[in-house]
Amino acid sequence: MLTLLALSIPAAAFAEGFGVYEWSAAGTAMGDNYMFGENDPSVLAYNPAQITKLNGSYLSIGTAWVNPATSVTFNGLKSSVLNRNNSDEWDNSYSPALIPYMYYAQKAGKNSWWGVAFFARYGNQIEYDDLWPGRYDTVFTGVKGVTLQPTYAFKINDKLSAAVGLDINYVQLRMKKDVPAFAPGSITHLGDIRSDLDGDSTNIGWVASLMYDFTPKTSAAVVYRARVKHTMDADINFSGTLLGLGPQNVSTMAHGTVTLPDSLSLGLGHKFNDRTRMEINATWTNWSTYNALNLTFDDPILGNTKSDNPKDWSAAWRIGIGIEHKLSQKWSILGGYVYDESPVPDEWMDFTVPTGDRHRGSIGFKYRPNETSELAFAYTAIWAGNRDVQSHIGRADYASAYIHDGLTQVLSIGYTVKLK
Known part of the structure; x- marks a missing residue:
């Protein structure tokens, strides 16, 4: 019977590294500090109460192209069992990955508005070479998490507005990694078994926001998004060729539960004049809800019926500032900065x-070809802090690794139109 070292399913590590904030091109241009965006229904994602400033009906669509890049330096390969020649x-x-969005909002009555938002809240796509030394952590990680958000907003009085909505939350997970197989009672490496997990889940949360206008030029808002508990059913396949045993292929179902965190966002917006405005935003995300990913199998995998993956992550803050300035009737320039704390x-x-901790800088433009439509363009660079990784399988793969030179680039484009 074979001994599999560190038999574990690739874990869906939902962290700030998996958080998606490219909710609109204009918002991305301001570093995603866009709780008080004007004449734009994409505020449904940032601060739903802001749609009470819309006069008429609006539609916004767009997409972002995201490409992450990082480098890894490994230590201790020469003394490892699995990677000494690597x-x-x-x-x-x-x-790269594409992140689409679509928003619609309209005024429904004297003091009421409604809207529908479709946007991504979680996502990650990163791939490594099949034979790289970190293949026992991951070879491919693909997470797609989208929200469909019907929303109702209303004015309580001339200064105070509120909004409530449903977060119909869908998550799809595809992850691949290797598991090393050894002969019983020895360190003879017989080969690697590739695990390939593919699953999805849908559940419902909610969002609420409250906005207060101190003056026509200065507003504050608070937005709360509830946690969403996902119970995922996934197909899992183990395959590979082992020395002396030939091809191996085992498939079963895996089941696990993960709670996506609740979050609290605070924002302050100020218009200096009719041409220039600024926002300061802060978001606290309760990643401590992701303390483990424990999975069970319908069929035993080489005697194992479950896989335990502790995480013990911490709550994290995201703080940023954004500026928008009208250059002319047709053109505006936007920019922003965000500090994003890692919870891992x-x-x-x-x-x-x-x-690690991330620094995000953005710049973009708006172009208004006429009085009812607007195009937005944005470029973002995200610099990630360096991190150390320790071997999770007793140094059989490597002693430690150093992740460095992390850079994610984002290009966004969007179109907003006033329909009536």
């Missing part, structure tokens, strides 16, 4: 979330 330096494969503790750091 290279020390590696980069992730080119693996050193003990459980791995390559599925290859980032």
